[in-house]
Amino acid sequence: MDKRQRLTTIHGDAIEELKKLPSKSVRLIVTDPPYNLNKDYGNTKDKLDFDDYIEFSRQWLIEAKRVLTDDGTIYVFMGMRYISYIYNILEQELGMHFNSWITWFYTQGIGKTRGYSPRHDDILMFTKHPKKFVFHLDEIRVPQKYYRSVNNMRGANPGNVWEFSHMHYSNKNRQNHPTQKPEALFERMILASSSPDDLVLDPFVGSGTALRVCQQTGRLGIGIDINPEYIEMTKERLDTPFSGFDSIDVRMERVPNDLNNPDIREDYIKNHIEWFLNYHPDAISNFMNEVNKKYGHKMLKSGQQDLFNML
Template structure:
């Protein structure tokens, strides 16, 4: 199949990954079910621990061959399973970072028998030592006060001062509340700010990102906004239509393109 880029296939990733040639994508961004019993319109998040970890290994082994030699993987996890999944992945790739996503959850009650969980764990893995990484694309600019404080001659012309600093491994980005303008009808939607940072850092311009669990389609939206190509899979047909609508909304004046996107998603199950 040659027209697999810039498409969302409404099917199980394990069944559909064969559509993608090996060594064809630059980056994988994976936000699999966490094994916590969330409702995604199916039973995909209702496995016991052993079955969940076995399934994680299955899709990882199916997805990794699709990466180019200098490709990378970001994977969202819960603290409950990140240790086991990290060990499994470290047998296959090089671990670059453990990133903590601080969801900025307000302090409003919570468990009285443990500390409140307010973060997601993200693993950043690379296929080889020469993995693609564009730090300059994601530097965070210094404010004017900081720049003024670094006005001594030894700082003049310093690249890091002009372009900004390297993002740390704790990313404090608010979760998407129901009233947030970016929010779609999906229980675990990730913010564009996070996905776009991953794309700009680890997928070259005009490169391809694979998302095996598209959900609300944030990876596809981010890719289109950042000048990258995408491909992904999603089991829930309603989410497939949601993705098409979000992509079409990026260019609300292109009515014809919007229709094609929705029809394309709806027609996929018939092609399988």
């Protein structure tokens, strides 16, 4: 089946369109809703009265819980001003189960002259069941700093602080959207909390990042947006040839120290590309350059120089 046929874009109000979806039909919700910070989203302005915004959030989250499977998960991006209220709705009102508070750290952001410039966004992860939920840790591990036989060389847990660059306006994948998020953020959440052919939903699809990641990782996807221009933007993005996700955790290119055994070193180099760079072919050359810097002289002695030609 063509990858585009596995993805559905819906133009409409998130709450009303969520009501049309069957209960317990979605394995994962990953979404970046409006933060109520007066952003310009074309045909809508992100500026509601406090009570109206909280009620808006409550209504879409009620529907989100309904459509999630019993082992489903929701990730919600949210700015600091309202995140505590979203947390309260999810836990105290809807009875969902808190799992993680993820901090997305970035090195560049809004500059302030009175007060401290913000350098992070937050992501809440809640599950419908406290223990029975999908989580594929092996799909999202990051390379170890050192090779040790006692380590899991498949990699380490990435932790709850994630460093990814902002979507700079010079990025070739930058869309005409005010709050576009890096694909690698969605890659990690979608790989961790869903399986191939699972249905993933983004009720505020915006520039289409969630559906682009679903497309490339073998998931089914539904994206909803009230702005028809964003729906068209998403469709165009899905038709763009894929050469790798537009961002990467810099740790994915890390080469462990102490890979001194030639056989272990060769197996690890081959596995690293499959484990950590599967959706980042444009990063393989950087990884191999790091391998060469760290182990090139040893690989010359062990006759492993052909690895640089093969990969």
